[in-house]
Amino acid sequence: MNDHALAQKLIHAVEAADSSDSLLDAVKQLAAAGIEESVPTLIAALGYNNPGAAVAAVDGLIAIGEVAVQPLLELIDNYNYGARAWAIRALAGIGDFRALDTLLEAAKNDFSLSVRRAAARGLGTLRWHQVPPEQVQSVQTQVLEALLLISQDPEWVVRYAAVTSLETLAILIAIIPEQVSRITERFQQMIDTDADLGVRTRVRLAQQQIQQQPQEVLIPNKKLEGAKVPYRGGGRR
């Protein structure tokens, strides 16, 4: 069966599902196939108020990647809050630069801690090679400022996510020494003052990882595709 025929068959199964379990199975199968054509159906599944199906659809959209970004960004303006939250998680997982403003906004201001958490993580897993060289510096500054702010979120898990992203930023795109020192200073501050032992422990790991890495310097036009980007997390069950 070619991709088109397979996609049609699997999309039909989603449309024909008559119970939450059969919908979940159909979405899982469609997501696993990873065919571009299925993007609209997977996006629709974010709004069915079926968490299992939404999780599977997010995984599928992340696997498909860039093609899904534009339709997801259009969905963000949608009134359906539940679907919006899932869409932000998918965008965070894909890490496409076009979602930057959406992620910045969500990480700072969304009322749901799981959305703030995912968005904070997404800021660390951005695909930097997509950023035009002349914008790299200003975008980095923007992301850094946002992450420093988010590292003060009242929820431990959002601060934890911010630490993972600050670590990535310090290792992957160290371009301006002052920026790296702002990160290391913030880490020291968190070790001294953060109320949560889990967060403080993650900061220690970040400090260790940064010390062990020879610092990459981002040269304009140098593609970073070979650089180690942290695992984006599959299986968001």
Place this chain on the structure above:
Amino acid sequence: MNSSSQNFEDLSPRGNADGESLTVEQAIANLESADLGLRFYAAWWLGRFRVCEAAAITGLIRALEDEADRTPEGGYPLRRNAARALGKLGDRQAVSPLIACLDCSDFYVREAAAQSLEMLGDPVCIPALIKLLKVGLQGEQLRSQPDLSQPYDAILEALGTLRASECIPWVKPFLEHPVELVQYAAARAMYQLSQEPVYGERLVQALNGDKLQLRRAVLADLGAIGYLPAAEAIAKTLAENSLKLIALKGLLEHQVHQTAASSLSEGAIRIMNLMDSLL
């Protein structure tokens, strides 16, 4: 089960929570209000925002003997909220009054008292908890009729947390209790009292159960006992990432407490890598 039932999209003190916004003075004063609704809310609020002032403690302890607020079934809503709040405030003055609550006619007051005594961690309550646990036993056997008259899960969890290893013979029979949540609480307590992996493994097995509510409860239990071999199973189980992250954080903190402050153990790093993948 303590943390499994609470709303994990917790209200942050940013913006206003539902209901009115209170000041500390108002909340303490409201415990004596003629309006029973205001009293009930004030008791919750003082716990939620960790108001540890002496006047709050005194007011909440007084509320444990409230007679005004009754449900049609004879329950005591204000006493329940006051008992829950006192656990969060960490003041040992509440221990004796909470022990007295273990004799209350309201099941939910007894449950809240057991949970709060667990949080306060004072071993002086152990005999009273054992006495309540023995209601479900004939000698060292479970009663032949399934007995749901006491909050056994809360009692077992408290005895485990308090490391009351003398009560292993009365905890063990509850591994066979007909209610799954009680079985899990017994496995959790047995692990804490004996450190034998077989009880941790029993909880890991339960992560494969088919009821989401129960899987959530097991996640909370594994987080509470910090059972490291469960890390991968926790990350894989079918439940919300928020709950898995909380459970893994429990494992992580347990690891950190066990190792020297200077270095991160291999186990701690393994847990954090799993956590990173769930964000």
